[in-house]
Amino acid sequence: MNELNEDELRRRRTRSIAIALILAGLVVLFYVTTIVRLGGNVADRAL
Amino acid sequence: MSDTSLEYGKPGDAAATGALGHTGSVSDYFELLKPRVMSLVIFTALVGLVAAPGSLHPFLAFAALLCIAVGAGSAGALNMWYDADIDSEMQRTAKRPIPTGRITPGEALGFGATLALGSIATLGLAANWTAALLLAITIGFYLFVYTMWLKRRTPQNIVIGGAAGAFPPMIGWAAVTGTVSLESIVLFLIIFMWTPPHFWALALYRSRDYERVGVPMLPVVAGADETRRQILIYSLALFPVTLLPAMLGTAGEVYGGVAVLLGLAFIVLAWRVFRVRTGGEADRVARQLFGFSIFYLFSLFAVLLMEQGAGLFVALPWNGAAAL
Numbered sequence: 001m002n003e004l005n006e007d008e009l010r011r012r013r014t015r016s017i018a019i020a021l022i023l024a025g026l027v028v029l030f031y032v033t034t035i036v037r038l039g040g041n042v043a044d045r046a047l
Numbered sequence: 048m049s050d051t052s053l054e055y056g057k058p059g060d061a062a063a064t065g066a067l068g069h070t071g072s073v074s075d076y077f078e079l080l081k082p083r084v085m086s087l088v089i090f091t092a093l094v095g096l097v098a099a100p101g102s103l104h105p106f107l108a109f110a111a112l113l114c115i116a117v118g119a120g121s122a123g124a125l126n127m128w129y130d131a132d133i134d135s136e137m138q139r140t141a142k143r144p145i146p147t148g149r150i151t152p153g154e155a156l157g158f159g160a161t162l163a164l165g166s167i168a169t170l171g172l173a174a175n176w177t178a179a180l181l182l183a184i185t186i187g188f189y190l191f192v193y194t195m196w197l198k199r200r201t202p203q204n205i206v207i208g209g210a211a212g213a214f215p216p217m218i219g220w221a222a223v224t225g226t227v228s229l230e231s232i233v234l235f236l237i238i239f240m241w242t243p244p245h246f247w248a249l250a251l252y253r254s255r256d257y258e259r260v261g262v263p264m265l266p267v268v269a270g271a272d273e274t275r276r277q278i279l280i281y282s283l284a285l286f287p288v289t290l291l292p293a294m295l296g297t298a299g300e301v302y303g304g305v306a307v308l309l310g311l312a313f314i315v316l317a318w319r320v321f322r323v324r325t326g327g328e329a330d331r332v333a334r335q336l337f338g339f340s341i342f343y344l345f346s347l348f349a350v351l352l353m354e355q356g357a358g359l360f361v362a363l364p365w366n367g368a369a370a371l
Contacts, residue, residue, distance in 0.1 A: 004069070011072045018073045029110060033173045036104050 071150035078144055079127055079155055080120030080162075087344075088119040088215045094348045095219025095234060097355045098297055103223045107173050111222040114170035115215055117162050118182045122189040122211065124159030128152050129194050133260040139253065174222035181221055185214040199261065202268040205250075209242030210235075216348075233291040240285040241344050244278045244317060248337040251275070251320070252330045271329075275321045278336070282317035286310040289347060302350045309343050 004012065092115040096108055103111070127134065127145055135146035144150040150158075163186050171179030193208030213235045220231035247265055250257060251274055254266040266274045289310055293303035316336045323332050 008070050011070065014073050015071075015076075029113075029169070030172075032106055033110055036106050037173075 069154075070148075071144060071154065075144040075149045076158060079124040079150065079158060080117075081123030081126075082120075084123060084212075085116050085120050088212070089116045090345070091234075091238065091348055092116075092215040092219035094352045095216030095221075095231060096223055097219075097352055098216075098234070098292075099220040099223035099231070101223050103174070108222070110173035111170060111178065111219070114166045114173065115182060115218050115222075118166035118170070118186055119215065121159045121162035121166060122186045124155050124162065125186070125190045126194045128155040128159060129190070130198075131155075133199075133262065136260045137256040139256060170218075170222070175225045177225050177227070178218050178221040181214055181218045181227070185211050185218065188214075200263065202263045202265040204263070205246045205265070206243050209239055209246070212242060213238035230292070230295050230297045233288070233295060233297070236288050236291070237285070237347065238344065240281060240288050241340065243281045244285070244313075245337065245340040245344075247274050247278050247281075248320065248333050248340060251333040272324065275324065279314075279317045279321045282314050286314060292351065298351055299354050302347070302354055305350045306347060309346055313339065313343055 089112060092112055096103065096111065127143055130140075131143075131145040131152050134140035134143050140146065145152055145155055167179050167183045167186070170182050189208070189211035193204065193211055197204040197208050216234035216238070217227060217231045220234065221227060224231075250264040250266050251271060254264060254271070257264040258267045265277060269277075289306045290303065292298035293300075293306065298306075313336075316332070316339055319332045320329075320336050323329050
């Protein structure tokens with residue numbers, strides 16, 4: 001595989017940051033979705 | 048070179064054999080999602096969400112819209128993956144990320160497939176599985192029925208393939224209600240009937256592009272005059288369909304009035320396209336109809352949204368009970 005030049009390295013870094021932000025966004029999305037869907041039932045679960 | 052990009056790139060693609068891969072920027076990937084198409088999808092899906100009876104938690108509504116948008120974007124990426132060979136030959140599409148080698152076909156395929164599966168699963172979890180099924184049908188229809196099957200084989204490609212673009216308000220509606228109903232089918236029908244005159248107006252002044260790459264758009268196969276006739280027929284058929292939401296009680300007086308006025312303007316423009324057949328003026332009226340068709344669809348759905356969202360809804364007399 002060829003060495004990446006400076007511009008390609010910069011784009012790879014930007015892509016990696018974008019992927020990290022998307023993953024963090026997904027964590028928030030699934031967490032809030034779960035809370036909203038459970039609603040009041042979250043307090044009624046068997047302990 | 049990335050082996051993966053070659054494995055999954057279609058044989059014969061110049062872009063597949065020429066590009067190194069891993070060179071695309073974030074904006075290149077965003078471009079794969081066809082953001083302009085995606086914006087119309089988000090808007091029409093939002094109208095479906097708002098117009099549907101019942102309610103959905105605002106966060107779940109946001110999640111549903113996000114999934115619909117990403118699902119539509121994934122269909123765009125998969126379309127660009129499959130059509131990379133003809134995209135590179137057409138002026139309108141030659142600068143897309145795959146024909147220019149910024150993204151390899153394999154990367155686009157992986158990107159599109161991941162987003163498609165992710166958006167369908169997330170919509171099912173956030174809203175319901177009826178909406179997720181409709182999103183899956185939309186993506187599958189756009190990729191398999193329109194892109195792979197119809198686009199290069201029949202001049203009816205736009206007519207049948209247009210169904211894929213007409214699903215979003217139905218998905219939005221289903222996200223709230225969990226069902227498919229007559230009212231949501233009517234929203235589907237409006238976009239379905241609008242698509243042929245919209246695209247054929249574009250194809251009239253872009254027919255050389257399509258001819259060069261062998262895509263059998265109607266002006267290429269049946270000629271410009273037949274295309275003009277079909278545009279007029281579909282425009283006339285579209286008019287009563289756009290009045291159905293008012294008849295069914297999904298929309299009120301304001302929508303009814305706007306639909307009549309804009310529908311008549313649409314028919315007048317289609318009539319001009321039908322009559323003016325030669326010279327620069329013919330291209331000009333076709334461009335005019337294409338531009339107006341975008342404004343037309345946007346306006347109809349915007350009025351629907353305002354009626355429901357901003358409390359402008361005044362029911363037509365025969366729908367008095369529905370407004371209560």
